[in-house]
Amino acid sequence: MTKFTTLNGERPVALVTGATGGLGEQICRTLALAGCAVVAGYRSSADAAHALVAQLDGEGHCALAAPVTDTAALARLADDVATRYNRCDVLVNCAGTTRFVAHDDLDGMPDALIDDVLATNVRGPFAMVRALRPLLDRSTLAGGAVVVNISSIAAQTAMGSNVIYCASKAALDNLTKSLARALAPRIRVVSVSPGLVDTEFVKSMDTAWRDEQAARTPLGRLADPQEIAQAVLVAARDLRFTTGCVLPVDGGRPLR
Template sequence: MAIVTGGGTGVGQATALKLAALGYRLVINYSRSRTDAEATAAEITAAGGQVRCLQADIASDDDCRRLADTAMQAFGRIDVLVNCAGTTDFIPFPQLEQVSTETWLRLYQVNVVGAFQCTRAVVEPMRQSGGGCVINVSSVAAQLGQGSSIPYCCSKAALDNLTVSLARTLAPQIRVNGIAPGFIAGRWTQNGLGERYENIRQAYERSLPLQQVCQPADIADGIISLITGSRLVTGQTLVVDGGMLIAGYQVKFD
């Protein structure tokens, strides 16, 4: 049984569909994207899968615990948690005065504290089920210091540290790993970048060693590999970026 936060859109949606195809029963969490989450659940149900949708704000510890309780009530166990829900503000790096304290706190509350709270909520159910696996969806922004905003990059770096800290703390019953996507094509990035989106996407594709930006399904494949692959992998963050980290090329977001 798997919980996918942010499971109605983008990488979360792609991951939920792939887990369902492997036979996992699912709880799909969403914050605002109810229509997308319900459409994803309908697709899983039509294919013979079992799924529940639940609105929850992972910035709230009570909501995270309610998410875990719902999964246990519906399916009696929790084996996998994918912490995919996240948020950002698109703020060009040089525009320091546009970065508010509220932005820092909100991004950390969702991207870092939320992942911690969701993980804490599933620890005992996973142990009762004999063990489990947690995947934190990070970003190459954590290592590049390049992305939608400075607070976003910092929050993802903190998430990478959380992955290591939790992997050490929860072993041996629970493995904790991360995945760090590069530029992901799709609605979320397009909405954030606006009219700059297409030029930036093309610039990345020209510069990347594999000459392709990520699609949500590419990241979902990486997540699945961490769940179903070697049982001796923990505390690691897998980079899926088309070679962005080794390219030595930066696309300016300003």
């Protein structure tokens, strides 16, 4: 694995929201193994976040509260990161929420659920960038700091857990492009867009449904969480001239 350091030879500081989820945990592990000091951001699962940090490769990691819908709490998070590290090199917006609601069941999407999905999946990443921007500006990564937004193939296909979830991920991809333009050249912004990922949550669902989803994918299987984490690492470490784009990790799903 290529060593990941700043231009000063320091360990990059990477903050991952939603760190205790199936994707977030793997992203934290991969970034730590690559040489990052990882800040595992959590909303309510403090114990799980601290347990994860204790298992990460290397040193300098910590777990901090990062409730992405609470702007005041994010200001405190930024202050804590500044005190501990004085900068942030990589921000991974992995926190997200949804609920399975049939697309034709419009009454099954109450306002409270709509607001929660949009606040978490769209306003949350924007609020994180807004809070961390001064620390991202201090990065000495080659190519500048990088924000990686975890999107979804649902943004393109409009097929997913519910209508508003699909809309939220389309909005996130648009936000990626707008922020990339606004924050260049100091900060790069990219989306990593998975298809269905075989997390523990997905593995707990109906086997016939999972098999059907795999069969609809040209490569014949679901994504592994490690493959999404590797895409995040590549976007942060290797794609230094890439910004404002969506990187698909979907097994070719839109082809069918």
